Amino acid sequence: MGDRKKALEYIPRDRDEAFERAEKTIMYSGYLSIIVLLYGNTRIVWSREFLRRALRSRIEPSNEALVEMLIDNPVQEREIHDALLRAALMNYLRSMVWVLDGKVSDVDLTRYNDPVIIASWMMAYVSIGRTLLPYPDKRERIMRIAEELSELLSRWGKPYLRRILAEYRELGLARSM
């Protein structure tokens, strides 16, 4: 059955695919991707529960072996750094689009391109109260990441924004555009 076959495509079959699924699961979560970016490693994310979800081992129990393999082999942040930055930029722009109800101008892209705003946004994004608030030890790292993101925003802000606005309209979220 076609649907069954398609569902199985998402279940990794070997070590390489397992790493790929785990990395993608981090990328597709705004929350997890920014945590890994700010902390500089996957330690906080890398639990059996996370890996079971990422590898679909509850659908394919034989994948428990891959879960056990991955738990001892976390992905290094530096290996996925660029993809994490791109994901963070998309999510920053999404927040802007939501707050401004889709009316984001080129002026806004410049106005809100400030490492202090970006750093504050990231710190708020990953924390639950004070839990996982990456401060004070991570302050310098966060500022460095915020500078990188600010530069990426100057370079790619406009084309990324166009994609996000199209998605926003497609989802019927635009009230007065």
Place this chain on the structure above:
Amino acid sequence: MSGYTLYVHRTCKSSHKLLGYLKERRLLDKITVIQVEELDKALAKMLYSVPALESQDEIIAIDPGA
């Protein structure tokens, strides 16, 4: 009742696509759909991403490709 719960959010394109797919195949009435915008006990669920599919109180699939 199949015992499946699907967690979604209105800003999420994958959630939107998945709901469309389920509607097309008349599967929507077989599952419970929950918007995570104001989810009870959300922190206990550890739902760091949507869409997410739950069965027997365990998340069995999560974005991407849920």
